[in-house]
Amino acid sequence: MYYMEHDSPVGRLTLTATDKGLSGLYFEEHKYFTGTQDRQRQPDQIHLRDARQQLDEYFRQQRTRFDVPLDLQGTPFQRAVWQALLTLPFGHTSTYSMIAQHVARPNAVRAAGTAIGRNPLSIIVPCHRVLGMSGALSGYAGGLERKRFLLELEKTMKKTGGADESLMIIAA
Known part of the structure; x- marks a missing residue:
């Protein structure tokens, strides 16, 4: 197993592979x-190296999708939730309830929230795109300021690219 540290607009990141x-x-x-x-x-x-390059491109508003290979380690339920997060389109948001429905466990909203909170690949597996039922920012292992920053970055990138200005909630 390997690691590196990388400075970014949201602070120092530690990447592992x-x-x-x-x-x-x-x-x-x-x-x-x-x-x-x-x-x-x-x-x-x-x-x-590839993740560092792709993150830099993302923060420079030159990338909307990551394609570095992932090695997600977790329970089958956690991996299902993280795979659901990977289906969230760039610049769109969902809710914890919609993610639970996506993994065919509609009554497991709290468990889905716990799995989202334990996402080991922040940003790349976009857990920052998950909001509370009312659309409010809630829970983020990196802190709500980072979550807000990432959502605003994506909103700006969509706006610059001529896409709809607002983040819309979608069914996962």
């Missing part, structure tokens, strides 16, 4: 990050 793909993207003070003690610092590892 395996030989299969990117396995983590964590903000400073991320409550679920376990550290790098069992990983080798290797910023030129292919998945880390």
Whole structure:
């Protein structure tokens, strides 16, 4: 397992990878990050290098989709929720309830919220696009200011590209 640190507009990010793909993207003070003690610092590892480049393009408003290989580690339910997040179109939002419905567990809204909160690949697996039922910002392992920043970045990119200005809630 490998890691690198990378400065971004939302602070220092720690990226982790395996030989299969990117396995983590964590903000400073991320409550679920376990550290790098069992990983080798290797910023030129292919998945880390590609993720760094794609993140830089995203923050420069030159990329709306990530295509770095992922190595998501979690329970089957968590992985299903994270896969649902990957279907959220750029610049659109959904709700915890819609994500629970998408994974065929409509009564598991809290469990879906917990899985979203434990998403190991913030930004790339776009959990920042999930809002509370009323459309309000709620819960984000990187903090609500980062969530707000990411949503505004995407809104600006859509607006600049001639797309609808507003973030709209979609069914996942």
